[in-house]
Amino acid sequence: MADLMTPDEVRRIIRQRTIERISIMRARPKITLYDKNWRNPVPILGEVAASFEEKLNDTGEGNLTLFGNHKVREWVIEELEDDEDLHIRVQMAGKEWTGKASEITNRGDEQGFEYIEIKFLHEYEHCKKIICYSNPALPAELQAPKIWSYAGSSVRGIKSLIFLNLRRRFGPLWGLPEDLFDPSSWLANLNPANWPIVVLPSVGFFSDTSMWQVITTRFGNLHDVIAPCLALAGLQVVVKRWFPGMPQPAPDHFILTESTLTIDVVDKSGYRGKAGNIIDGLTHLVTGIADDLINQVVTAVVGAPNPAKYSLSGFLGTDPERPFVTWRNAQRTGVSGIGQWQATVHKALAGAIVTGGHSPDYINAGLKLIANAILGYIGAMFGNAGLALGIFDSVIEDVVLAFHRMANPVRQNRMGIRGPGYGEWWEASGGTGASLSALQAIQTGFDKTKAYRSYQVSVVNFAPWRVGEHFDLGDRTAVEIGKRGTYYIDHVYGLKLSWGRDQDPRYDIAIGDDRREQTPGAMLSRQVEGLKAMLQSIGVAS
Numbered sequence: 258m259a260d261l262m263t264p265d266e267v268r269r270i271i272r273q274r275t276i277e278r279i280s281i282m283r284a285r286p287k288i289t290l291y292d293k294n295w296r297n298p299v300p301i302l303g304e305v306a307a308s309f310e311e312k313l314n315d316t317g318e319g320n321l322t323l324f325g326n327h328k329v330r331e332w333v334i335e336e337l338e339d340d341e342d343l344h345i346r347v348q349m350a351g352k353e354w355t356g357k358a359s360e361i362t363n364r365g366d367e368q369g370f371e372y373i374e375i376k377f378l379h380e381y382e383h384c385k386k387i388i389c390y391s392n393p394a395l396p397a398e399l400q401a402p403k404i405w406s407y408a409g410s411s412v413r414g415i416k417s418l419i420f421l422n423l424r425r426r427f428g429p430l431w432g433l434p435e436d437l438f439d440p441s442s443w444l445a446n447l448n449p450a451n452w453p454i455v456v457l458p459s460v461g462f463f464s465d466t467s468m469w470q471v472i473t474t475r476f477g478n479l480h481d482v483i484a485p486c487l488a489l490a491g492l493q494v495v496v497k498r499w500f501p502g503m504p505q506p507a508p509d510h511f512i513l514t515e516s517t518l519t520i521d522v523v524d525k526s527g528y529r530g531k532a533g534n535i536i537d538g539l540t541h542l543v544t545g546i547a548d549d550l551i552n553q554v555v556t557a558v559v560g561a562p563n564p565a566k567y568s569l570s571g572f573l574g575t576d577p578e579r580p581f582v583t584w585r586n587a588q589r590t591g592v593s594g595i596g597q598w599q600a601t602v603h604k605a606l607a608g609a610i611v612t613g614g615h616s617p618d619y620i621n622a623g624l625k626l627i628a629n630a631i632l633g634y635i636g637a638m639f640g641n642a643g644l645a646l647g648i649f650d651s652v653i654e655d656v657v658l659a660f661h662r663m664a665n666p667v668r669q670n671r672m673g674i675r676g677p678g679y680g681e682w683w684e685a686s687g688g689t690g691a692s693l694s695a696l697q698a699i700q701t702g703f704d705k706t707k708a709y710r711s712y713q714v715s716v717v718n719f720a721p722w723r724v725g726e727h728f729d730l731g732d733r734t735a736v737e738i739g740k741r742g743t744y745y746i747d748h749v750y751g752l753k754l755s756w757g758r759d760q761d762p763r764y765d766i767a768i769g770d771d772r773r774e775q776t777p778g779a780m781l782s783r784q785v786e787g788l789k790a791m792l793q794s795i796g797v798a799s
Contacts, residue, residue, distance in 0.1 A: 323369025351725020491526025594720030607682035613690030
């Protein structure tokens with residue numbers, strides 16, 4: 258049995274660990290600029306100020322300010338062509354940030370100081386520059402079928418969509434090689450390892466447990482197409498750049514040799530929202546849809562034990578269903594890593610939805626047929642059956658079943674009968690009354706006008722959890738909100754690292770988002786819309 262440490266030894270170890278922790282926290286990130294092909298690295302020192310931000314499933318921005326007489330001035334200001342790209346790599350403890358310059362400004366002030374200011378966009382921006390063809394296997398001039406459609410697990414569907422459109426761009430037959438007259442260049446493009454952007458392979462078909470969804474698009478922007486799917490299924494698009502010397506991201510599928518951008522889709526789902534208490538642990542909220550397809554059913558599931566992985570020595574990370582990274586408020590602990598926090602209750606805006614504008618085609622066609630039959634009979638009495646045909650078509654169009662109204666009695670009762678609660682809401686997304694689109698619009702309208710809660714929390718790095726080690730962008734964490742020991746569980750939506758000549762590096766960490774998230778009602782509406790769009794585009798339904 259090992260000897261117990263003395264109090265002085267314990268104190269010395271704690272002090273040494275504290276010094277190491279503060280040293281890591283205050284260390285300046287390493288900045289490197291690269292040319293248009295991610296070659297010829299140039300290390301950057303002596304920056305005036307810098308900040309780099311990551312956003313969940315969106316493009317973060319970076320800013321770098323240098324003095325006007327910096328050694329890179331000749332290259333960045335004088336020699337760099339307007340169309341020539343400039344790249345950056347920022348290395349910090351446990352993380353990296355890579356991006357492309359979007360603006361380069363050279364300015365001077367009244368005191369005679371000159372500065373170089375460079376604005377960068379995170380490489381997630383590449384996802385916003387991919388157009389999803391209806392059929393990625395064919396050129397744009399020949400597209401059949403009319404729409405790309407997929408139904409199945411979200412991760413596999415999104416990865417397939419990205420891969421096929423990257424193959425269209427970089428691989429034969431539509432992607433031209435570097436040397437048109439070198440046959441080996443054409444063959445090399447068949448290997449995804451030679452593409453500048455690759456999609457990391459997915460898990461097995463039966464191992465993909467991500468939510469099933471319908472994905473449809475017709476020359477849509479990739480970011481816009483997959484954004485609802487990502488939010489609904491709790492997925493994250495992870496965009497990272499591989500550099501020579503790093504471990505191979507997919508050694509069983511391909512071997513990378515040059516700097517390459519990798520795209521992966523990771524399932525970080527879990528039950529969102531307010532849950533549990535300190536004594537009983539975290540309470541999961543399982544949300545379903547009631548039989549009326551309007552209201553939500555919330556069931557509390559209590560008492561699940563902590564995952565066994567949390568008992569392993571040296572384990573870093575957090576389980577999405579039961580987050581280990583948890584911030585307590587100062588009321589209970591005396592000190593807290595929680596900075597600003599906000600919890601907002603948004604009240605219901607309406608108790609009924611009205612939508613429509615046009616009658617279904619079969620209604621208009623039937624009324625016209627009846628009217629013209631009567632007019633034809635009358636015309637035949639005067640010897641000309643076609644005398645008055647069609648004169649009432651515009652009058653009887655969009656009259657019958659053109660609009661639809663649906664009330665929500667459960668919500669109205671909760672809002673107050675004698676209040677009364679707010680009445681009606683016009684939902685413009687339903688163009689046809691008494692149809693499937695009207696039901697979809699009603700679902701959307703009830704979702705827009707529902708009562709809901711939103712949370713937004715900022716926490717401090719190293720207090721005690723570390724970015725890049727214990728948690729990262731997109732991970733689910735828990736924050737104690739209010740005075741009842743209640744935890745709010747949500748994803749890390751933003752990470753922003755900033756520092757300057759008179760400021761140590763610090764992270765601004767945003768947990769939660771004040772934008773309303775999609776609910777099962779909106780989910781159902783969007784899935785039905787996707788199915789209808791699929792059927793309409795292939796001519797099965799009108």
